Amino acid sequence: MPWLAIPFSDLETKKALSRKFDIEGIPCLVVLQPNDHKDIATLHDGVELIYRYGIQAFPFTKERLDKLHEEERQKHENQTLTNLLTNHDRDYLLGHPRTEQVPVASLIGKTVGLYFSAQWCIPCVKFAPKLASIYHKIKQTPIEKGDDFEEDFEIVFVSNDRDQEAFDSYFDTMPWLALPFGDPAVKELAKHFDVRDIPCLVILGPDGKTVTKQGRNLINLYKENAYPFTEARVELLEKQMDEEAKSLPRTVVHPGHRHELTLVSEGNGGGPFICCxxxxxxxxxxxxxxxxxxxxxxxxxxxxxxxxxTGNKDG
Ligand SMILES: [Zn+2]
Ligand SMILES: [Zn+2]
Structure with missing residues (x-):
């Protein structure tokens, strides 16, 4: 580290600081203002701010942060598929075979999923085949738009792979399109959508605006029925789920666990979880x-x- 430190032996000061700033987890970066300025709040989320804005976050004042938030809001407001997925020397995505160039313009007006993933990531490798099967089902569902059958959904692989070889072999297993390996847009998209964990599926609406960053979760919960992932769609699915839950037994014996299991919902003891x-x-x-x-x-x-x-109710 290029900065200063409290001596390792000074336990007392370390404990006192932890207590004073109510430190619960690390890494944590508390930012104090010059001269202990009381009017300016001490920041506790320095790590988050550095991650998000880098050097731009300095000097961590309210004005500075307000400005950054506003810039970010505008960026999302002005977001289009073209400015997200193209740059001055590339206006296409990769198809299959990998030499095929699919114009980004051909995706305008569709619901597009940005799939942030990598071959080295085990949950990604587990999720990809599931996503592929749902992708095919969504593509096979015609959308009512007059008499024409219109294909309205596409996925773009945003690779976090470590080398071209890994990218190639991973992308070959995917039925959708991809940004080229190592393209500058990859990092920009991860930053723009604040992607921390992969796999992550960001859904863009036909207007190029963000519909949800919870695509993965929605796919897991509702499979192809999640399409087109809009708030209205999710609300409807939640209602259906509540309705279906009425007919579920209050308790079950599940061979995967030695105790009886109880049905819970978000309102009565449930909440986000990782399914065992x-x-x-x-x-x-x-x-x-x-x-x-x-x-x-x-x-x-x-x-x-x-x-x-198998979790597939509709068969
Ligand atoms: Zn138990
Ligand atoms: Zn499960």
Whole structure:
């Protein structure tokens, strides 16, 4: 580190600072203003701000941060598919075979998923085949737009792979398009959408604006029914899920866990969780063993009435 430090042996000061600033996790960067200026709030989220804005965050004053937030808001407001996915020497994406160039312009007006992923990431490798099967199902569902069959959905792979070889072999398993490996847009998109964890599926609407960054979660919960991922769609699906949950048993015995599981929802003891059945995120309804912190999607519970449950209700 190029900066200063409290001596390792000075436990007292370290403890006092932790207490004073209520430090719960590390890394944490507390930013104090010059001369201990009382009118300017001490910042506790320095790590977040550095991550988000880099050197721009300095001097961490309210004016500075307001300006940055405003710039960001405008950037998202003016966001279009073209300014997100092209740059001055590239106006295409890669198709299959990899030498095929698909113009970004051909995606305008479609719902587009940006799939941030990499071959070295195990959850990504697990999620990709699931996404591929749902991608095909969504593409096969004609959208009512007069008599014409219109294909309204596309996915673009935004690779975080470490080398061209890994990119090539991973992209070959995907049925959708990709930004070229190492393209500057890759980093810009990750920053623009504040992507921290992969896999991440950001959904853009037909107007190029962000619909949701929760595409992965919605795919896990609702599969192809999640399309077109809009708030109205999700609300409808949530209502359906609540309706379906009424017919679910309050408690189940699931072979994957030694205790009886209880049905919970966001309102009564549930909340976002990682399903112990499929290792994916869940929210809304779940079967839970509070004692062990064991939670599964209702669709991931294997019961005698549903012995071959694969989670696909519609078959
Ligand atoms: Zn599950
Ligand atoms: Zn238990």
């Amino acid at each position: 059945g499929c290792d994916e995120q869940g929210s809304g309804w779940a079967y839970q063993c509070l004692e062990c912190g064991y939670e599964v999607h209702p669709k991931c519970v294997i019961t005698s009435a549903n012995p071959a449950s």
